[in-house]
Amino acid sequence: MEHLLYIGALICVWVIVSIAVNLVIGYTGMMAMGHAAYLGVGGYTAASLNIFFGVNFFLAMAIAATVSAAVAVLTLLPLLRLSGFYFALATLGLNFVFFDLFHNLAPRVEGSEGLHGLKLPAALVSAEARFATLLAITLLCVLAAKRLVDSPLGRLLRAARDRPEAVSAIGKNPTTCQIVVWGVSGAMTGIAGALYAATLFYIDPTLFTLSASIAMLVFVGVGGLASIGGSILGPVLLISFTESLRFIGLPSQYTGPVQQALYGALLIGLMIFRRQGLLGKYDFRE
Amino acid sequence: MRLYPIRNLLFAIASVLVALPLALAPRAALAQAAKAASGEPYRIGVTYPLSGPQGAWGQLLIPSMEIAVQHVNAAGGVNGRPLSLVIEDTKGNPEGAVSAMRKVVQVDRVAAILTIFTNVVSAQMPLADQLKVPLLSPVEAPGLVAKSEWAFAHSPLLSRTLPLVSQRWQRDKVKRLFAFYPNTPIAKVGSPIVKAEADRLGIQYEETLFKLGDTDFRGLITRAKNFNPDAIFIFGHGTPDEGVIMKQTRELGMTTQMYNGCACVTVKSYREAAGKAAEGVIYAGFKYDVAAAKKLIDAYRARLGFDPDYGGLEVYDMVFMIAEGIRKYGYSGDGIRRGLTEIKDFRSIGGGLVSMDKDRQSLVAVGLYQVKDASKPEFVELKE
């Protein structure tokens, strides 16, 4: 049971990330492929503050959200002038750049490669409490995201996704919308990063690599573009599936490769048969 | 809209897929928990990388544990009950480490865990404190296990192996020493120790870090070359990378004598990567007395067709250490922990006696060896 609660918590983290990524990829059509970097920034900010300065974890999480948002926007600004595909490529590069940054510069507890020793509040210690807390936070993120995408701003995002030039023709600045939503996405990813650390009690650079970004892409792609429900479905489906592999008797050394191969196959299948994903409304923006 | 039929279908599939694990998991959990309670074998958790970049280690070391378990059980088991291993893949990364550990502890209810790798152990230590389950691993990063009273290490620390090598340096009048470390915690703690030793002996010292998983180290080696050392010291995790470095060193025209801080040359993949370049290498490491280890070596050869490396000896020991803990204080996390802390003059399969120090780091017997033929694990112990 405890184990399931832990997996539940893990799923919550990835749901938040997927929603954050879907906000930019699905609703705004910005091909974000480097969110692992922001996840890492969030995780490291929260963990460092909590471990080295004894900042209350939830406060640290809030700060982490802000920092991630800031980093996200700062990394976005220079990339804004890039056309869709080169934009994707540049964000992809972020994964590698930030990995080396984390690996070479990020603080680490002596003798290990990363950070442990979080001083967690009661609400995050026991398995039950942690799951409940994460579920609550995830719910908040879902509601916030829903509020955003159903708002006039969200409408503008979806408009800009298809016809940025027409958006300026009706007197709204599409670029501003993009920056705003990217910041929101960054903040959410930062929160997820903090919760990720709280779920694992530990973070190190190997958690924030290209493969994490790919996982996000798969979750969003499978769940469905521009669909909050999809971003919930995606991680729930895939994580519970791969974790269930542990239980249905498959020797555990195959879960790793099977999972990776599965993700690969899913990506191909999606691109051929259903580019908008299970619950998606739109196609990928080319 | 038109999509609805498809959607409903997809929803159906989706819900089934979600239901599947939720339905299966608890049953599996109960089943296993029940077994443990009705108490036949004592279960030991093994959280090792079986897939992913470090996957090879699981494949190499687990057989050696299984052999140890066989030997224990053949000798009547522990308090008349057999041992058994519950193996989970960590994929060598923190998330996998935590998932695997939670699974073996919370689902399979094991009372002790054999694990490996600094990043995995770091990720598991906070959990060990919480779940009160001892971790026993061959990590070689000094100070790591000191962080948690539930973490134990059975491995030769550099502080024990280096003196043997440095005697050699003195004997051979080494004047200029160049050292290679992987960019991992080991290096971060290893390099100052070596540097201090070099200073003590008045040896010119220069070092560089290499990235595990890289295949082209010639840039670094060129550095070494420019430094023109008369001794090269490599200290890592016994990964093939170090073998590749040795080979590429030779291929850049350096004939300098090479030393290694661990018994990596006993690792097959390492020897293969190094090729002829490994010959003549002098290394200090975990005591590996072929005669003493015969019963392990034979069994291991029978299974995998080659000899176990020094890690195989370490993990073999670990199974016996845990068995001893259970024997003394019974099958419980705390019991086994006490057992491990009290280990004294434990006879290692490699020969030599082992005791735990107060930081839960084993003090192992070490030896100085030179590689004769790289194609097979042939090395001679060097005595002064």
Add this chain to the structure above:
Amino acid sequence: MTSANNPANSPAAAAAVPGALPARGLHLAGMAMRFGGVQVFENVTIDVPPAKVTACIGPNGAGKTTLINAVCGVYRPYAGRVYLDGAPLAGIRPHQSVRHGIARTFQDVRIFPHLTVLENVLSALPSQRGEKLRHLFRPGAGLAAETRRHRDEAQALLDSVALGDAAQRQAGELPFGRQKLLSLARAVATGAPYLLLDEPAAGVEGEMIERVIALIVRLAKDEGRAALLIEHNVEVVREVADQVVVLQGGGIIASGSAEHVLNDERVIREYLGRIYHA
């Protein structure tokens, strides 16, 4: 800054002398566009008075659409200036032109295909607090009320152009003609008093044309908006235009009241003639 980087001796400078300017209305003075070295048009001066429909006709490639883009700040004119109610309108970015009171439509429609018809119009309504993040998560921002108000507004507008029935449909699914109508409605929704309409009737047939015409006329006569209409369809022009300019061969060859220009010998010979005998 348009004037700043003008060559002082350019004809535009001469044409753009203030004083000759009408106090009200949109006034394009001595506009010139070049891409690279290639000249599109030069010294184009058009006066777009309020509550009137000014049509700009001319063959393809005469630079009519380019003219609109130059006015809206999509391109920076090579020379010339845009005056709005006598004040120069310099160096604006596309999304700012609406704020100054100029909205445009596109020849190829460019409605938001994935939004509903209603949303298309809604998105164009000016100054919505719901589009600012800071209002979005502030309780008591009264967004609900605002939203309701806007919905009614948008619905009313749609009804007025006989699109009310399609309000909830995906705009992309509408037939082309109604999409044109929608794009017009969207421009209208911005509330801008000056509309630059890029061939609103092109590709539209029969009864739809009538509606487009009706809408344009209504905008001018009832709502007192000014329209700069770019159109190939001379019949439409005859119906709606108060005055006409003919843009051809990189310059204006005729301008004046509709019937005068459309009956002008030279215009018929050089331009309309070609259409009739085509």
Add this chain to the structure above:
Amino acid sequence: MLAIGLGLAGYYALVAVGFALIFATLRIFHIAHGTVFISAGYLFFVLHRVNGLELFTSGVISVAVAAVLGLAIDKLVYLPVMRRGGGLFSVFIASLGVSLIFEAGFLAYTKGVVSVARTDTLDILSAGSVAVRTLDLGVLALVAVVFGLLYLWLHRTQVGLEVRGLTDNSPLAAVVGVNVDRTRNHIFLLASALAGLAGVLTAYDMGINPDTGTRTLFVAVVAVILGGVRNILLGTIVGSVALGILTAYAGFFFPEWVTFSVFLTMILLILWRPQGLFG
């Protein structure tokens, strides 16, 4: 140092030119090109090192298989995606999928142990302090020859002509009667064969890890972006040499920042001029 840089440049160039060919002509961002590269490497490793098949034969077989694999990826993945209206990005994602699957396979097979297809140490020509491995010279010579042939192929043959037609504008080429499908096959076969050759050489020389493919590919991508896709041959050569030297020196001065510098270069380049230096 320079020798090392050039040696690397050789491998990069072989991968990069194929990638550039495909990207410039078909607008396919062929991540799986790295998969083709690595697959050839592993096949070669298995044939030569594991099964002790003779060096040259194993090499040829691996390259041939690589060529076919490349074509198969196009036929089984890219074409279906494009036929169903997938664009540049969809194909890119699908390509990513392909490389994920293969990488998983190789991980399962090697458990991440580096695979070096040779046991012998290479002989070296040392003149004073500088020592150059004969292999590097061999590789450079080989690459020079390959590029020479490529030049002839592009400028002297009908297919080459059509290829260059495609680089300018694919639909146009279709109009003026280029048999796009046939040319496409040629391109994939050739490009993949070159990647295969690079894979074999790398596996023989430095050895390969399951992720070497993707890594090398990204380096090649940077090289191509650096050189610009319009001018396939010159672009890739210049790009690869520049990058080979960059990585060699990065590996010398700040080994911990090699990846960092490569990808920062890429991002800055995209920002500076997406069309590349010779675009």
